[in-house]
Amino acid sequence: MLPESLxxxxxxxxxxxxxxxxxxxxxxxxxxxxxxxxRYIECTEVEAIAEAIESLRIRGAPxxxxxxxxxxxxxxxxxxxxxxxxxxxxLREARERIARTRPTAVNLSWAxxxxxxxxxxxxxxxxxxxEALWIYEENKEAxxxxxxxxxxxxxxxDVVLTHCNxxxxxxxxxxxxxxxxxxxxxxxxxxxxxxxxxxxxxxGARLSAFELVYEGIPVTVITDSTAxxxxxxxxxxxxxxxADRIAANGDTxxxxxxxxxxISARAHGIPFYVAAPTSTIDPRIGSGEEIPIEFRxxxxxxxxxxxxxxxxxxEVFNPAFDVTPAEYIAGIITEKGILxxxxxxxxxxxxx
Amino acid sequence: MLPESLxxxxxxxxxxxxxxxxxxxxxxxxxxxxxxxxRYIECTEVEAIAEAIESLRIRGAPxxxxxxxxxxxxxxxxxxxxxxxxxxxxLREARERIARTRPTAVNLSWAxxxxxxxxxxxxxxxxxxxEALWIYEENKEAxxxxxxxxxxxxxxxDVVLTHCNxxxxxxxxxxxxxxxxxxxxxxxxxxxxxxxxxxxxxxGARLSAFELVYEGIPVTVITDSTAxxxxxxxxxxxxxxxADRIAANGDTxxxxxxxxxxISARAHGIPFYVAAPTSTIDPRIGSGEEIPIEFRxxxxxxxxxxxxxxxxxxEVFNPAFDVTPAEYIAGIITEKGILxxxxxxxxxxxxx
Numbered sequence: 240m241l242p243e244s245l246x247x248x249x250x251x252x253x254x255x256x257x258x259x260x261x262x263x264x265x266x267x268x269x270x271x272x273x274x275x276x277x278r279y280i281e282c283t284e285v286e287a288i289a290e291a292i293e294s295l296r297i298r299g300a301p302x303x304x305x306x307x308x309x310x311x312x313x314x315x316x317x318x319x320x321x322x323x324x325x326x327x328x329x330l331r332e333a334r335e336r337i338a339r340t341r342p343t344a345v346n347l348s349w350a351x352x353x354x355x356x357x358x359x360x361x362x363x364x365x366x367x368x369x370e371a372l373w374i375y376e377e378n379k380e381a382x383x384x385x386x387x388x389x390x391x392x393x394x395x396x397d398v399v400l401t402h403c404n405x406x407x408x409x410x411x412x413x414x415x416x417x418x419x420x421x422x423x424x425x426x427x428x429x430x431x432x433x434x435x436x437x438x439x440x441x442x443g444a445r446l447s448a449f450e451l452v453y454e455g456i457p458v459t460v461i462t463d464s465t466a467x468x469x470x471x472x473x474x475x476x477x478x479x480x481x482a483d484r485i486a487a488n489g490d491t492x493x494x495x496x497x498x499x500x501x502i503s504a505r506a507h508g509i510p511f512y513v514a515a516p517t518s519t520i521d522p523r524i525g526s527g528e529e530i531p532i533e534f535r536x537x538x539x540x541x542x543x544x545x546x547x548x549x550x551x552x553x554e555v556f557n558p559a560f561d562v563t564p565a566e567y568i569a570g571i572i573t574e575k576g577i578l579x580x581x582x583x584x585x586x587x588x589x590x591x
Numbered sequence: 592m593l594p595e596s597l598x599x600x601x602x603x604x605x606x607x608x609x610x611x612x613x614x615x616x617x618x619x620x621x622x623x624x625x626x627x628x629x630r631y632i633e634c635t636e637v638e639a640i641a642e643a644i645e646s647l648r649i650r651g652a653p654x655x656x657x658x659x660x661x662x663x664x665x666x667x668x669x670x671x672x673x674x675x676x677x678x679x680x681x682l683r684e685a686r687e688r689i690a691r692t693r694p695t696a697v698n699l700s701w702a703x704x705x706x707x708x709x710x711x712x713x714x715x716x717x718x719x720x721x722e723a724l725w726i727y728e729e730n731k732e733a734x735x736x737x738x739x740x741x742x743x744x745x746x747x748x749d750v751v752l753t754h755c756n757x758x759x760x761x762x763x764x765x766x767x768x769x770x771x772x773x774x775x776x777x778x779x780x781x782x783x784x785x786x787x788x789x790x791x792x793x794x795g796a797r798l799s800a801f802e803l804v805y806e807g808i809p810v811t812v813i814t815d816s817t818a819x820x821x822x823x824x825x826x827x828x829x830x831x832x833x834a835d836r837i838a839a840n841g842d843t844x845x846x847x848x849x850x851x852x853x854i855s856a857r858a859h860g861i862p863f864y865v866a867a868p869t870s871t872i873d874p875r876i877g878s879g880e881e882i883p884i885e886f887r888x889x890x891x892x893x894x895x896x897x898x899x900x901x902x903x904x905x906e907v908f909n910p911a912f913d914v915t916p917a918e919y920i921a922g923i924i925t926e927k928g929i930l931x932x933x934x935x936x937x938x939x940x941x942x943x
Contacts, residue, residue, distance in 0.1 A: 274899070274900075274901075274902035275898075275899050402816075433908070434905075435816070436790070436892065436900070436901075437816075438788070438790060438814040438815065438816065439814055441900050444892070444900045444901045444905075445900055445901075445902075448901055448902050448905040449902045451905070452902050452903070452904035452905055457906070458905050458906065459905070459906040459907065459908050460892055460901050460905050460906070460907050460908075461892075461907075461908050461909075462790040462791055462815065462847065462848070462892065462909075463790065463814065463815055463816035463848075464754075464787070464789075464790065464815035464816060464818075464847060464848025464851045464852070465847050465848065465851075465908065465909075465910065465913070466816075466851060467850045467851040467854055467913070468847065468850050468851075468910060468913035468914075469908060471850075472910075473908060495814065495816060495817050495820065496814070496815075496816025496817065498819045498820050498823075499816045499817075499818055499819040499820070499851055499855055500816070502819055502854055502855050502858045503851055503854050503855075505858075506854045506857075506858075540788065540796070540812055540813075540814065543895055543896055544895055544896035544897065544898040545896065546627075546896040547626070547627050548626075548788070548793050548796045548797055549626075549788075549796045549797075549800055549812050550626035550797075550800050550801045550804050551804070552804035553786075553796075553800040553803070553804055553810045553811070553812050554809070554810065554811040554812070555811065555812050555813075556785070556811050556812075556813050556817065556821060556825060557813075557814075557817075558817065558820060558824075561817070561819070561820035562820075
């Protein structure tokens, strides 16, 4: 019902696709196995996509938006001739299940709500699939533009610190924070990257380092708590990270540890930038205090690669995200340009 | 040649000894296997003790001091009737080998130099063993006194953050930072502890949590980069950490990540304390810039429990320690009392 070229949409920036819509399947790169193994899982049920999101086989706010949209597209492709109300019912059920997976990244519900609005307006499976693919294409375009805007703040010779993975693997495109880094590199700026390993799930070590090595950009991995000492001893000049949700005042939820990095950056006079598409901004939320923070299971800290590292009897505090107050953020690099403080005004101008 | 009770000196604070001098063997608890396995290694050669230190089977500045002293005592016990010059020669060779293991902790060379001075003065194996055992006993006494002084800065109901392990396992006694926490707990203060897991070798998760669970003190383990968010959300009131070397101006080398914690503590108005015996102060060193920092092998970050987590082609920056400038330190808790800024004066008064 749609041209093959549209249905099999693949990322063109990495050698491997992060997520693909194939016929009535959603094919997802299992990022938990990187960097040692490249394996895809084929999802034919909403529950399988939900599990992939909950297990972080796919992660990163923009990529989660695409995953949510593709989940709805899969439902539509499996029900090409369903009557309008039956289709909407199935889409809403899928939306509800997927939205329960991870509460912090706003892109997930943002993307599914966009698809649902189209479905409600058009009432056809085709409209659902088209909107999902359009979100995917927009995502990639937003990444390219973030890269273009962001390279203005990166100077030749900079050592740039990043945390977690806000790369192609996180956006299903080119990357937000890593997009800025890649664009700067491609523009001929001789930069070096320092990547925090990002405990507990090591997205910095496993995924950001993997992407940067792939691009040929020099990267040095550190434990997360080395960030402050690295600022002093490795001559870090800029910090660029992604975001999972940005409040109307600029407060930014991102991977746990980002707030520590922001505080250390300020103590060393290093500008701290957030790179995120405007779909990550949640103008309904006034400040970071209101952003729901996902807590993940104790086992993520208690065990590593099957080995127990925390003794029985100890508690664990394992938030997936923290909130960096806007006052620590020098600029928010979006596809529409770099937002500067005061953010209530610069963000307000985007969401009148 | 020495009474059995002196030769088999065991820690009386933990159920398990960290290090023991037994006949002419040094018996070391292999801390790399904790918390899942309690196994001792018996060292009969200097090289075996050096390997145990290099592999962090025994670690922590004060415990390393005892290990160095016991290594020399072992040499003496194996050569009970050696003539003076032959004995001194063997002791100096042992000192040289052991001193090469780890450059940052000053207690190691401090303790061995003390034993050597005794050996040079008395010229007998017995004097060497006595001095080593004396250092061990002094260490335990210093821990008790640090606990007594330190409990003054801990209030009932405090949530106390610590990093790495500055406990009984690190001192072969009662603990420095954890000694302060244990003394406060035993004095009836209803405290809770938050322990950073301490990547890459997880001494916080594996060792500090283990000791605290053993004592029945509530402990919550976090990833290191969660420290700043935990300060905001878990109501942390104090930070207490150990030290590996303290310069004459109060700048303090301690486990990598301590500096990040100190910066975050200041940003949240939380007092940051160092607990360390005066043997950790190196008055010959003017500031933290001069403290030699040990860099450890890349594999500590690249692999975990045999699983590769950093891709080939990425560099690694893996300092074992960082330096926290004195300006971040509210007080240094020693066995002689709490040193307060300006440290050049308070430390200077101890080393006239």
